[in-house]
Amino acid sequence: MHELAVTESLLAIVVQSAIDNNAQKVTDIALTIGALSSIVDDSVQFYWNHISKGSVAEEATLHFNRIPATLLCLDCSTEFTLEDELTPCPNCDSINLNIIAGDEFQVDYIEIQKEKDKNNETTS
Amino acid sequence: MKQRVEIVRRILDSNEQLAELNRKKLDEHQVFAINIMASPGAGKTTFILQTIAKLPKDLRLGVIEGDTAPVTIDSDKITAVGMPAVQINTGGDCHLDANMVGLAIDELDLDEIDLLLIENVGNLICPAGFALGNHANIVISSIPEGDDKPYKYPNIYRNIDVLIINKIDLSPYIDFRMDYFREGVEMLNPGLKTFAVSSKTGEGFEPWIEWLDEKVRTSQG
Numbered sequence: 212m213h214e215l216a217v218t219e220s221l222l223a224i225v226v227q228s229a230i231d232n233n234a235q236k237v238t239d240i241a242l243t244i245g246a247l248s249s250i251v252d253d254s255v256q257f258y259w260n261h262i263s264k265g266s267v268a269e270e271a272t273l274h275f276n277r278i279p280a281t282l283l284c285l286d287c288s289t290e291f292t293l294e295d296e297l298t299p300c301p302n303c304d305s306i307n308l309n310i311i312a313g314d315e316f317q318v319d320y321i322e323i324q325k326e327k328d329k330n331n332e333t334t335s
Numbered sequence: 336m337k338q339r340v341e342i343v344r345r346i347l348d349s350n351e352q353l354a355e356l357n358r359k360k361l362d363e364h365q366v367f368a369i370n371i372m373a374s375p376g377a378g379k380t381t382f383i384l385q386t387i388a389k390l391p392k393d394l395r396l397g398v399i400e401g402d403t404a405p406v407t408i409d410s411d412k413i414t415a416v417g418m419p420a421v422q423i424n425t426g427g428d429c430h431l432d433a434n435m436v437g438l439a440i441d442e443l444d445l446d447e448i449d450l451l452l453i454e455n456v457g458n459l460i461c462p463a464g465f466a467l468g469n470h471a472n473i474v475i476s477s478i479p480e481g482d483d484k485p486y487k488y489p490n491i492y493r494n495i496d497v498l499i500i501n502k503i504d505l506s507p508y509i510d511f512r513m514d515y516f517r518e519g520v521e522m523l524n525p526g527l528k529t530f531a532v533s534s535k536t537g538e539g540f541e542p543w544i545e546w547l548d549e550k551v552r553t554s555q556g
Contacts, residue, residue: 213429213461220346232340239337242346249460249490285525297486297522306522310493316464317345322337 217250217316218258222266224318229267234323237268245315246280246293271321280313350465353433357440357468364445366397367554368453369547370431370467372491373475374484375457378501380409381534382475383452387416389537389544390450394551397448399423399439401431401456409454419443430461433468450551459488470554473497478505482512485519492523497530499543504533 221242229237244250252275263269280293284300285307291300293313299306345351361368373379380400387396398420400409405424413420421439423431436453443451453469455462472495476484479502485492492498498520520527528546532539 213464216428216430216432217346217464220349223349224342224344224346228340228342232338234340247490249464297489297519299518299522306518307525308522310523316347318342320339320341320343322339324337 213249214251214254215258215262218255218262221255221259221318222262222268225268225271225321226266228321229323232323233325234267235326237271237321237323239274239322240268240271241274241276241319241321243276243278243315243317243319245278245313247310247313248316250316252277268321276319278312278315281311283309283311285309347464347466350433353437354466354468357433357437358470360437360440361445361451361468361470364448365555366445366448366451367471367551368451368467368469369471369473370453370455370462370469371473371475372455372459372462372495373457373477373501374459374480377457377475377477377480378534379454379457379475380412382499382501382532383454384412384416385532385534385537385540386452386544386547387413387418389540391548394548395447395449397421397443397445397451399431399436399443399451399453401425401435401454403427403429403456419448425456429456429458430465431455431467432465436467449555450547459484459491463490463494471496471550473499475499475501476516477501478503478509478511482516483519485516485523489519489523492520492527495524495527497528497543497546498524500529500531501534503531503539504536 283290284305286305287303289300289302371379396418398413401423403425407422410420410422421442423435423439474491474495530543
């Protein structure tokens, strides 16, 4: 699996975004992962725990939003969700299908604390 | 107080940007590049060697060989038949990425190449996720691997342009249900162009060579 390479890309995006927004630290990271993206949550979390150490995002919690694979039958327009196995259309048995969701693999947002927040906390 | 920063960015975005740069470089030099993906032992290197042997001699080739271990077994086979080859050792990584391919491209004299064959690391999962900047993607499935591969590794069959079914000379010895295999492929990639070949005997290569030759010449205008 290629989760190490993928998690390194994730860290690069998060750190850049943290710098751009003058973050003191990143507290949360929201990810959307489609069922067809071949990405395993536990594996991303495992690598994250190692490679994020010493970075602005080392204490961040990863939130995984899983999207199931959705197919559209091009013959009868039935939309259906793939469970485990690749199957023909449950309505008309056609194999003329189009995958319309499940490829996603993106960072949706991060939550950060800024330098001035810390100052506010210490003065209050 | 927490502040939310919207990002909405594909995580492999930076790889895709590098792939786009590779593509531009290849286009500038009129090089048609294909990315060859398959499981270990499907016969990628033998397929490349047979393709080299059968292509018209005026087509100039280059080969990039990806492997996880620091060996030059595959690239040696290519240079032995007189073709320029660059070996990429991924250092354990299970796939080639656009950065590795970009570095390998820089080692080749692109003005002397019409067709670049990129042999990806033997793996049916990870290579599917990483764009390289090539013009066509092909997967080689071999008869001994079994007829259930499209059902077990659906992603690799989805965004490809050509499917090669290799080792058809072994068909008499192996229970491979072509209809079942084909139905799985059809659900993932309707109408996918498919060539059944034996890289060992050369059987079935003519239509593939014809397709490839035409693609390369069309791309050069």
